[in-house]
Amino acid sequence: MHRFFRPVALLISFARIILRTYERIMRHRNRTLEMMALKSTTVQEPTTIETRCAAAGMRMTEQRRVIARVLAEASDHPDVEELYxxxxxxxxxxxxxxxxxxxxxxxxxxxxERHDFREGRARYETMRDSHHDHLINLRDGQVIEFTSDEIEKLQAEVARKLGYRLVDHRLELYCVPMDDE
Incomplete structure (x- = not known):
């Protein structure tokens, strides 16, 4: 009789393992379904990039939408590798x-807009309606955006003195920190 119970005990143990595995799979499946439902019911406002893409008649795949959102949320000027x-x-x-x-x-x-800040790699930012210039820290690559009415006036004055009307410009200041020897 002992020989008979041993295979039955093994079958019961095996059945318990299968049942626990099935329960784990079902819990994971339910969490996944809940997340999918949450994503589909959460309406996100389109970013500026997405709005401009729609205005340009661009087809927005999910992957393009992700790229647009990541770019729109970037507070820096990522290159393609960082964006990826x-x-x-x-x-x-x-x-x-x-x-x-x-x-x-x-x-x-x-x-x-694409920027080439002397690093051998292009960096990107959302095209803006307002003008700004860039200061690039040569030590760590940090890009700082700034505006200066004095610089804007000076550039227009230089162009005027040389017989031109300034229509556009791009100013990039390459710097090192003051305490850098």
């Missing part, structure tokens, strides 16, 4: 080639 890292944290199916193509598409449409 941030986007992949949101959607791990985004490839770096998708980021490159989308950034080029947004740039060609005048939705984002």
């Amino acid at each position: 890292r941030r986007c992949a944290a949101v959607d791990d199916k985004i490839s770096i080639s998708t980021v490159y193509r989308t950034v080029k598409l947004f740039e060609d449409a005048g939705i984002i």
Whole structure:
């Protein structure tokens, strides 16, 4: 009789393991479904980039939408590699080639602006209606945006003295910290 109970005990243990695994899978599935429902019911306001893409008649895939949102939320001027890292944290199916193509598409449409700050890599920001200039810290690559009425007046005055009317400009100041020897 002892031989009979041993296989039954093993079957019962095996059934318990299967049941626990099934319960874990179902809990995970339910959490996933809840998150999907939350995402679908949470209405996010379109970013400036998304609005401009729609105005340009651009088809907005989910991956383009993620890239647009990450760019719109950036407080710095990310390059494509940094943008890819941030986007992949949101959607791990985004490839770096998708980021490159989308950034080029947004740039060609005048939705984002490309900057080459002497680092050998392009950095991007949302195209703005208001003008600003950039100060670039050569030690750490930090980009600081600023505006200066005095600089704006001086540039217009220089152009006027040389017989021109200033219509646009880009000013980039490359600096090191004052305490840097």
